[in-house]
Amino acid sequence: MSSEIRHLLVIGIGAGDPDHLTLAAVKALRRADVFFVLGKGSEKDSLTRLRRDILDEHVGTGCRVVEADDPWRDRSQDAFAGYADAVHDWRRRRADVCEQLIRDELAPGRCGAFLVWGDPSLYDSTIAILEDIRRREQVAFEYEVIPGISSVSALAARHRINLNRVGRSVHITPGRRLSESLPNDDGDIVVMLDAHESFRHLAGSGIWIYWGAYIGTPDEILVSGPLDEVSDRIRRVRAEARAEHGWIMDTYLLRLHPDGAEG
Known part of the structure; x- marks a missing residue:
C-alpha cells in the first residue's frame, strides 16, 4: 500500500x-482529481445541478464526480428538545459516508474535493465531519479550507446594506435561539436556519428586517x-416558495432603527 497521503479540499x-x-x-x-457530492434527494436536485454547472464551467465536463446519498436527518424534534442529539447523530452517519468515499474513491497521493455552499466556516458541518474521521484513524488524509462568500455576505450585498453599524456588534444565531439574543441594543442580529419563522414573535418591536431566500x-x-x-x-412568499420548490434556504438581518427611518 502506498504511503502517500491523501489530500482533501473543502471549497x-x-x-x-x-x-x-x-x-x-x-x-x-482545478487541483482536484475527484469531487464528492452528497445528494439531498429529488427535491433538492437543483443544488446538485448547480454544483455540476460550476464544475463544467471551471474544470470541464470530463471531471470525475462521485455522488452519495446524504443520510436522513430527524427533523421531527421541536426547536429545542433533542435538537443537538439529532444533529450529532446525523453528523456521525454523514461521517461514515464521507469516510467510505475517501477510502474507496480517493487513492493515496491524490486530491479530492468537497464543494460547500457559502463559506465552510459558517453553519456548515464539513470541517467537523472531517475532524471526526481523522480522529477515527481509519484513513489518513490532510485537508485545507478555501473560504467562500456566505449567504450572510450575499444578503447584505443584495440589500445594499452594511452588516455592522459604527461601533456596534453583529450577532449571528440560529432561529431557534433568537429569543435568547433579544434585546440586542448594542448591535444587530443575523438569523440563519429559521424553519419556525421566529421573527413572527417580534411584533411591535420597531425592528426592521432584511430577508432573503435562495440568495x-x-x-x-x-x-x-x-x-x-x-x-x-415574508410568511406568505416563504410558504409559496417552499411549496413550489420543496425546500427553502433563507437568511435575514434584524436591525433596530431608533428613529424608524433608516433603511
Missing part, C-alpha cells in the same frame, strides 16, 4: 451564484422593511 462555492466563486476557489477546483440563484426572493409591515408578506 466554499458561494451562496448560489456561480460568479460567487473566488479565484482561489477556481484554482482549487444568488435565479429563484432569489428579497423583502425588507419594518417587521410589522412585511412579516405577513
